[in-house]
Amino acid sequence: MENIISVKDVTFYYPGEESATLKNVSLDVYKGEWLSIVGHNGSGKSTLAKLLNGLLFPNEGTVNVADFTTANQEDIWEIRRQVGMVFQNPDNQFVGTSVQDDIAFGLENFGVPRTEMVKRIHESIERVGMQAYLNQEPHHLSGGQKQRVAIAGILAQKPSVIVLDEATSMLDPIGRVEVIETVRELNEKEGITVISITHDLEEALSADRVVVMKMGEKAAEGKPDDIFQQRELLKSAGLDLPFSLKLSEALRQEGIELKKGYLTQEELVNALWTLA
């Protein structure tokens, strides 16, 4: 598969800190996949995200996006255009005084001509289903709606990758579903690569691939099915197992013969009612 981002042997120190936040991390992100990076607070997952679009620069190693590298100052802008980022707090990334002003912000930065800008704003706001809110002010929007506007702002820049940096952690359950569904559609229908940084394993369940971060190092990498069978690893990384997995575990300890830990509720239910 074709790489869209490749991180090679990256080590990163925050200035003034003794120990490295990231230690010798290597990671490939494939075109069109949904990659979840999971880890506890302080595992370095958010730092890793900021290295992907040149908000931070590695002390050692390289970060390449498509044919560009963050080490090259002239490539930074193209990398930031290609790798859009949705941050945790919906309020603190809303720059414009209205929805359309906010979507325009990125386009203005990249010097897109006005007529093209208007076209792209309408196009991208439709893709996140917020057409009715074009002139709305941010304080009239819910958290989930603000995050969708942030996604629209990124879409308008015609990105190849969207990074969700804990983008759903401050939302209510409805907002969370809204945002995840929006991104899923973009991932499936338009082939936009999604990197979701989260400590919520439920969210990581539906990813194509999962990377587990622990103490600034990559602890594991693989399909969710394989990763979630390694319970000890996940526990030692400080992560809380998804509910259906915990339940299958408990049932197994009670002597009920389940073949494995089931990841989703549906799988578990199916396994249970077909038990001989």
Add this chain to the structure above:
Amino acid sequence: MLQNVIIGQYYPASSPLHRMDSRSKLIAAFFYLFIVFLANSWVTYGLLIVFTAFTIASSKVPLRFLYKGLKPILILVVFTMLLHVFLTKEGDMLYKAGWLEIYEGGLIQGIFIAMRLLLLVLMTSLLTLTTTPIDITDGLEHLLGPLKKWRLPVHEFALMMSISLRFIPTLLQETEKIMKAQMARGADFTSGPIKERAKAFVPLLVPLFVSSFKRAEELALAMEARGYRGGEGRTRLRALEWHTRDTIALLLLFVLTVLLFLLRS
């Protein structure tokens, strides 16, 4: 209460004045500040009053909104008027009671000064009543644009203004939240002597400050992630459009100026 917070005193309507370009309104209001001082006789003041009344009428702003804007400065107007009435000793004496003497010249002077102040405030409030703060910011950025040559941070200033405007409701909401949290723990913001009340606000302001700094930092990061790198090479979504009505308005103002010059004594 915060759902309908209106920033500034913008009165939403669709009048000819509302539809004018914010640049022409800014230029007109600024110019008006100077020509008001040309008036020095009943005729010239009359002319200004007619012009201002005409502008108010074409703005469709209800008079009580204008009055609300005037209220805070009425005291000042009355005070300056009285000062002139009592202290200017010119012309015939009209009234005398003990040490109090009122002269004709003083009375006229007082009335003129009061009118001048009222006219000034009326015109400038019309600007903010018919133009949204963000439009004023845009207009200022365009008008001050040439100053960039002298390295004046015009774009940065405008961006700062628009971000402040955007965050006012957010910070108000947050203030309300913190207030409720403190009240739930027994803080009292509404009663007691002033000193106590002022003290009660410290636990409100500290968290508000801390979170504002955090917000600023995160916002800066989000802006950079979206490719912000200063005003250089930036295009703009908000376009200001100069229409015929803007030219007409400025021409009217020019005619008024000429008339004022001709008629002043």
